[in-house]
Amino acid sequence: MVASGFTDTHRLFLQAAMSRRIMTEVVALDIYARVCQATNDRFDREQFSDFVDQLNTGLNSVELEFRKAQDEVTGTPVIALTNTNGQKIAQVATGYTPTELEYFKHLLDAIVMADDETYCISATAALHEAGHLKNKENKVLVLTKRDAEALLDRFVADKWFIKSAAGAYSLSMRSLLELQTYLKETYGEQIQECTLCMEIITKGQRCSVAACSSRLHQHCASTYFRNMNNPVCPTCHSAWSGKVLIGLSDKMSAPSKVQRRARRTANGAAAIAGDNEDEDIERDEE
Ligand SMILES: [Zn+2]
Ligand SMILES: [Zn+2]
CATH class of the missing domain: 3.90.1150.220 (Aspartate Aminotransferase, domain 1)
Known part of the structure; x- marks a missing residue:
C-alpha cells in the first residue's frame, strides 16, 4: 500500500x-x-x-x-x-474474532442507548452483555466472564473505550472518529452533535429546556460563553446553567433489551420517541 x-x-x-x-x-x-x-x-x-x-x-x-x-x-x-x-x-475494528466483534457491537449498543444520555455503562452491565451474544443465524456465541474481562481490557488498551475511575465504560475519541459513519447510520438521532462544532457529542452540557436540542462540549461551551455575563442557549436563548450534563460516568445504566429493541427501528436507525420523560432533571457535576 x-x-x-x-x-x-x-x-x-x-x-x-x-x-x-x-x-x-x-x-x-x-x-x-x-x-x-x-x-x-x-x-x-x-x-x-x-x-x-x-x-x-x-x-x-x-x-x-x-x-x-x-x-x-x-x-x-x-x-x-x-x-x-x-x-x-469489521472493516474498522480489525484484529478481533467474529465473537469479539459481536461483543464490541453489544457494548456500543449499551453505551449509545444508555438512559438519560449518560453514554456509559458500568463494568457489571458490560459483563452482562457478554451473556447475550448471538450470530446472524441466531446461534449463541459463548464468551466466558473471564474472556469478557480480558477483552474489555483489550478494547480499552486498543483505545476503543475509555474506562473511568469509577469503572464505567464510554466511547473514546478513537471510536468517535473511526466509527462516525457506523454510529450515525446505526443509531440515527441517538447520536447527537454539538450545536457549536457539529462533531458527535457523548460528553458535555445540554440545554435545561427538555425540548431543546442544544448540546455543547465543555470546551465549546467555555469558548462560546466566555464573554457572556448571562449565558443563554445558542438555540432557544433560554438561560444556560452549564450544570445539566450528558455522559456522566457516575450515572451508570443500560436499557433493557426490550427498550433497546423498541428504540431501534427495522432499518437500524433509532427512534427516540417516548424516551424524554426525565430530560429536564438537573444533575450535579461529577
Ligand atoms: Zn463542540
Ligand atoms: Zn436551548
Missing part, C-alpha cells in the same frame, strides 16, 4: 501513526520533527497541516485518512488515522 508521491518523511510518519492510531497534535508534531531530523528534511511546524494533506491525498486510494478533532472532555486537539470506509465494524 505504498502510495506514490510519498517521501521517506511521509512513510516514517505514517509508520509511527499506524502503531498509535490516535495522538494529540503535540505528539504528532513531535513525531513530525523527529522524522524530519532523521530524513534531513526541513522541519517547519507551519507546514504540518500541508504535510497531513499530502498524506491524506496519498492515503485516499486505500481508504485511510488523518482526521483532526478536539478531545471531547479536555478540548485538546487530537489527530487520528481513520478508515474512511467505516460502514461496518
